[in-house]
Amino acid sequence: MNDQILAQAVNVARHYGETVALEQASCRVMDSERIALLGSSGSGKSTLLHLLGGLSAPSRGSVSWPALGPVEGLRPQKVAFVFQAQSLLAPLSALENAALPLLLLGAHPGDALARAGDLLERLGLGSVVQQLPEELSGGQAQRVAVARALVSGPRLILADEPTGQLDSVNAGRLMDVLIAECDRIGAALVIATHDPQVATRLDRVWQMTHGVLVPGEVAA
Numbered sequence: 001m002n003d004q005i006l007a008q009a010v011n012v013a014r015h016y017g018e019t020v021a022l023e024q025a026s027c028r029v030m031d032s033e034r035i036a037l038l039g040s041s042g043s044g045k046s047t048l049l050h051l052l053g054g055l056s057a058p059s060r061g062s063v064s065w066p067a068l069g070p071v072e073g074l075r076p077q078k079v080a081f082v083f084q085a086q087s088l089l090a091p092l093s094a095l096e097n098a099a100l101p102l103l104l105l106g107a108h109p110g111d112a113l114a115r116a117g118d119l120l121e122r123l124g125l126g127s128v129v130q131q132l133p134e135e136l137s138g139g140q141a142q143r144v145a146v147a148r149a150l151v152s153g154p155r156l157i158l159a160d161e162p163t164g165q166l167d168s169v170n171a172g173r174l175m176d177v178l179i180a181e182c183d184r185i186g187a188a189l190v191i192a193t194h195d196p197q198v199a200t201r202l203d204r205v206w207q208m209t210h211g212v213l214v215p216g217e218v219a220a
């Protein structure tokens with residue numbers, strides 16, 4: 001069983017001073033699961049994603065990644081994050097940004113750039129691969145960040161509002177690519193979103209309300 005649990009939070013809470021961003025939550029992400037994390041603005045979705053990705057530590061409780069092997073430092077390998085805020089490196093092109101995780105892992109540059117280029121093409125960004133982040137629209141930058149998360153073949157992808165700046169056509173296209181790639185590489189996916197259309201593409205819903213998490217059942 002443990003070898004299927006990618007991320008597990010047990011009784012975690014996260015406080016920022018007086019603000020309780022997340023109250024006592026417990027949840028699990030199993031191998032290949034597709035989860036929509038729904039909730040209104042400020043309800044604690046980003047906070048939970050950051051804890052599940054090891055990007056921050058809980059104020060109480062614990063987070064572990066049983067199926068991902070030993071964790072070096074705070075953050076597990078094989079977990080990729082799509083941030084809500086702009087997170088691309090300014091001096092690098094869209095293509096280089098998307099290829100970066102593979103380059104840092106020591107992949108052959110030609111292979112890394114080819115893989116990143118393929119992902120960008122499928123995300124509708126074939127014409128902007130050489131542009132710098134400052135030359136991209138918010139929605140284009142968001143899709144580059146998705147390509148960067150997918151490029152190294154992670155086991156778990158945590159995406160914070162990846163369709164937040166996209167029109168419905170491009171949001172649908174992004175979901176097509178994300179789901180197809182997760183199928184291909186066998187990755188699990190947790191997406192924080194306000195968009196009910198995104199949630200219908202995933203297997204189950206976790207509902208966050210004022211820092212309280214209700215992990216839902218698997219969709220029928």
Ligand SMILES: Nc1ncnc2c1ncn2[C@@H]1O[C@H](COP(=O)(O)OP(=O)(O)OP(=O)(O)O)[C@@H](O)[C@H]1O
Nearest residue numbers: 016019020021039040041042043044045046047048
């Ligand atoms: N670094 C921080 N310092 C202080 N308060 C914070 C910090 N990060 C989040 N919070 C607070 O924690 C609560 C939950 O924030 P969080 O970003 O997790 O919500 P969210 O559901 O992701 O919102 P949104 O949909 O708007 O992104 C909010 O009240 C927010 O103001």
